[in-house]
Amino acid sequence: MKKAIVWFIFAILLLSGNTVQKTVLEDVQLVSIYGYDYVNKNTVKGIISSPVIPLVENTPPKTEVFAAKAHTSKNTRQKLQGESPEPMVLGRLEALLYSKEIAKRGIFPMVTTMSQDPSLGRNVNLAIVDGSVEKMLDKEYPVSETPAEYVQDLLKHNSKDILPSYMTLHTFMDFYHDVGQDPILPLLVQKKDRIRIKGLALFDGDKYKGYIPYADCFVFKILNESFNNGMYEFKVDGHYLTIENLASKVEKDFKNGNSPKMVINIRLTGKITDAPGMELTNKQIKVIEDDLSHTVSKKGKSLVSKFQDMDVDPLGLVVRAGSQERHLNKKEWESKYYRTLPVEVKVHTEITQSGTIQ
Incomplete structure (x- = not known):
């Protein structure tokens, strides 16, 4: 009898605990995206x-958008609290969005404020918006239930295949403070009832300097990091073909002799899965390997030249030089030599197998 009473009390407490948790969640305003638009200086x-x-x-969730103006980013949160019917909670924040106009003036103070919030996780994504953040969020999109879900899914699946794998709140802070490599972030744009990745936003420190288009993002990823399971389409002898399961291994090697230079060595492997109208003989595969190596090398050199002209270093070339040559003054190198440093991009491609060809 006593055991039955104990179990009955335990069950009541357990159910009461669940009810309390549900009530708490209903009594807060969960924030899924926090963004900033520029008004004036x-x-x-x-x-x-x-x-x-x-x-x-069985009714899909809706989105409520709140906006408030202030002189500091921190004060916007206080004003937004004044408009929200429930206390705002950032514990489930999925993304931070900054308009391009704000990013031109520097986002470090705003990012720092958010990074100091202990309720935020490490995987909050950051992105730049070409246009109005408010207009992007205050809209319904037929391809997703909420704008927050749309943005999060868009960034997540593209980071696997196209975009760099590090674009979170904490990695941005790490790059800014410790790594010495200029940060990069996705650049989003709203086109009617779609949100698209326009490209990668380039930074000098915390200030937006320009971008590389989406079509060049995959080559940047090849230059920047080793990865697996990529996909790339290019043209050979008038035919378009697709290479899948594309793996890249990249090494950056600084040669400090009479004529210092940086060599980016890239090894690509993959298989052809679609090549309409092409006969894939061993000779033709060799042509494809050479052509892909040439294409990636040429585009890679073009991107590096663009970075040097803009005086941004998203590939961390100065950091790499400093890690190999301890006596180098990285700040001096960055200010005096980076823009004129010769950079070679060497690519070796191996087609390991071919899939079904139409």
Whole structure:
């Protein structure tokens, strides 16, 4: 009898605990995206996107957007709290968005404020918006239930195949403070009822300097990091073909002799899965390997030249030189030699097998 009473009390407490948790969640305003728009040199607009869970079952969630102007990014949060019917909670924040106009003036103070919030996880994505953050968030998109879900899914799946794998709040802070490599972030743009990745935003420190288009992002990824399971389409002898399961291994080697230079060695492996109208003989595969090596090398050199002309270093070439030659003054190298440093991009490609060819 006593055991039955104990188990009965335990069950009541357990159910009560669940009810309390549910009530707490219903009594807060969960923020899924926090964004900032530029107003003028003294004013910034903070925007939050918050999901509204409907009371009726099997009804998709809606989004409520709040916006407030203030002189500092931190004060926008206080003003937004004044408009929200419930206390705002950032514990489930998925992305931070900054307009390009704000990024031109530097986003470090705003990013720092967010990074100091202990409730935020390490995987909050950062992105730049070419246009108005408020207009992007205050819209319904037929391809996704909420703008927050749309942005998060867009960044997540592209980081596997196209975009660099590090674009979070904490990696941005690490790059800015410790790594010495200029940060890069996705550049988003709204086109009617779609959100698209326009390219990669390039930074000098925390200031936006320009971007590389989406079509060049994969080659940048090849230059920047080793990865597996990529896909690339290019043209050979008038035919388009697709290489999948593309793996890249990259090494940066600084040669400090009478004529210092940086050599970026890239090894690509993959298989051809689609090559309409092409007969894939051993000779033709060798032509494809050479052509892909030439294409990536040429585009890679073009990107490096662009970075040097803009005086941005998203590949961390100065850091690499400094890690090999300890006596080098990295700040001096960055200011005096980076823009004129000769850079070679050497690519070796191996087609390991071919798939079904139409």
